[in-house]
Amino acid sequence: MAPNESESAVRRKATRYVVPVVVVGVAAAAIGLVPALADSGNPDLPKISAQQLLEKIAKSDVQQMSGTVKISTDLGLPSLGGAAGTFAPGAGGLSGHGGGKGGSSADPQSKLMELASGTHTLRVATDGHDRQKLSVLDSASEYSVIHNGDEVWAYNSATNEAYHAKHAGAAQDRAGKHDKRELRDGVPATPKEFADQVLKQSGKTTSISVEGTSQVAGRDAYKLLVKPKQSGSTVGGITISVDAKTGLPLKFTLTPAGGGKAVVDAGFTKVDFAKPAASTFDFTPPKGTKVTEGGDHKGADGQRGPRAPHAPVAPQGSGKMPKEMRGGGKNDLKVLGEGWTSVAELKLPGGHGLPKGGPGKGDVPPEAQKFMNALGDHVTGKFGSGTVFSTRLINALVTDDGKVYVGAVTKDALVKAANAAQ
Template sequence: MAPYEPEQNTSETGELRVGRRKAARYVVPVAVAGVAAATIGLVPALATSGDPKLPDVTAQELIEKIAASDTEQLSGTVKISTDLGLPSFGGDMAGGLAQGGGSGGDDGGDEGSAADPQAKLMELATGTHTLRVAADGPDKQKLSVLDDAAEYSLIHNGDDVWAYDSKSNEVHHSKSAGKAGDSGKKDAPENLPEDVPSTPKELADEALKAVDDTTSVKVDGTAQVAGRDAYRLVIKPKQSGSTVGQITVAVDAKTGTPLKFTLSPSGGGSAVVDAGFTKVDFAKPEASTFDFTPPKGAKVTEGDDAKEFKGEASKGKEFKGGEDLNGLNVIGKGWNSIAELELPGGQGIPTGGSGDVPPDAQQLLDSLGDKVSGDFGSGTVFKTRLINALITEDGKVYAGAVTKDALVKAANAAS
């Protein structure tokens, strides 16, 4: 079906909020992407069938429909594929990252729990996974990651957040943070990043923050997702130099709920994120869906103190984003925005043979990085299919959803 309208700008829907967000948003995008993909908020993309005939709508009307959507009850099955061009984050690597996060157990040791969401949800940053999701308002959500011979479940019910890994028979328990805010929604569980969307509406809102005069937005026909009629909203950068090709959101024609989310890279090939419902039901889930009691014999780890990633470099202190960075600055605008900052100590990434990092970690760093040089000196560009980061030898960082050449150009201009 042909598009309903010519390409149009939608600047009033919001600007790309790059500002002084946590450096992890730029420097450790893999962790953010992994957890975001795992939350119930990423309700997303699936192969579609058929082009249903629906009443014509404009892009602005469809955006307003998403904004007005009040869907809080649903259940279904989601298939998600993530291809950032990175090594797998499954198993030991994900567990090691979580242990670096310092979640710890009852005894305060460093071993952590195999059920810790910080580790398990990181696995969704690579590969293809099947999830079961359910939600009943802001206080009840459940997500289960299905494996061939095991299942991992994350259950939020009131003040409690339970995570259970059937393979290891381990349970991780934590509390929801704080009281309900003005919107009536409680804060996210303490051991998950604050900036991760937690509902379908929030995910759509995050994507629409990029809509400004550097963006084109249009309704590009219709689709059918999980048996539901939907409109296809396409958000695309006008600027060259971005690694983002386009974002496509399939929006349920009846409820305005996003059913499909696909992020395609400008370099072509498979989608960076392609995830979505294979089945969906907007009826109220059974109350028992959100009940959980640790199985007999399961190891239970209390994670109430695990509020943030606490990497080894911070020696257990809470990372406080911009407060711990030197001169975080944003270069450019729109899709070509680049975060510029300085690493503590004025030193860049250790080079091979320095002995500053373990051999396996050095091998990983070298495999991800390209050596570059210019007026700024020399450094290494670490690549994914979406976010790239240039770290210079004198400890400056330039990062964004832009190409390697754009990072080098920004570093040269700033030197």
């Protein structure tokens, strides 16, 4: 570390080195690996401080690699069954992204939402900033997103549909006109991306320490433990297993404050730092494939090209919401508090609370009403009355007068924040 470089500066620097192992990722901001991914030993490694390990992550610049990642999410949500589509952003069509009235089953905006629940196996490969591939493997099908130069393809083998778009930023990247780490702005799908988000959000409300060693995917690793100092957060702790040789995060585990299995646990089961074969990034639609052209869309940051599904969160410790979530309308978000117990406040359109279902009302589908009733818990306070919807990580309070308070905090902390806002 430079003589005048602060710990917070090093943390910020650590987030700048994003390994471009995928083009797109999952929703949420918030994903436990099966027991088969448990650490396979505790190697004897030289002692290292948390600061030194942060520096190792910051210096990591892995450009070529391939491997297999397993991701599993357990937010504690009730099973939606066939009603899952009711809540998917792409339900009913993806206007502007799918390129057609019905959208496309290969469009990343809709397909990758599936990674927000359950257990999934991903195969990833990268060769610099211009070539990446992500494949989601199912028992009888495969979904892949391939970025090769200025071309982006997504293919769903289950439906024989493909999504194609031009990545207009690629030529600008080669000309040095863009900061390459800004080209992907989506939800994390690898341990490195999860770690980047957490380190970026670390502040004075966070405790960071080294808690021993482990072995992940046959590689020796240090375990970095990130924990909130504040009470009231639903996050118990986050463990990041960092490759001892390259500084690349190999595994990410988020455990809830309430105990039990991990809410999010993503880790490599296989990893290889050799240059992937050039053919890995080649793609030609099979005969008979329905191809949807996504066009050359302009993203929220002014860049053109396809965008990953995006779910920004307020930086921990900053008390500020990202600019993507601050608009100029009446529904602007505010952030109450700071750090791990920060709560976002916004107004529902029309200033009304939740719509009600039931015979003759028809405001919401029966499946959606059943889902809300299963999660809801009626509460009252200075704010009035409302319903708290809970998962193992995120809680949201929807008041009867049309306000929403949401955060990775306990129900009591949520109600307290709503009362303080009056």
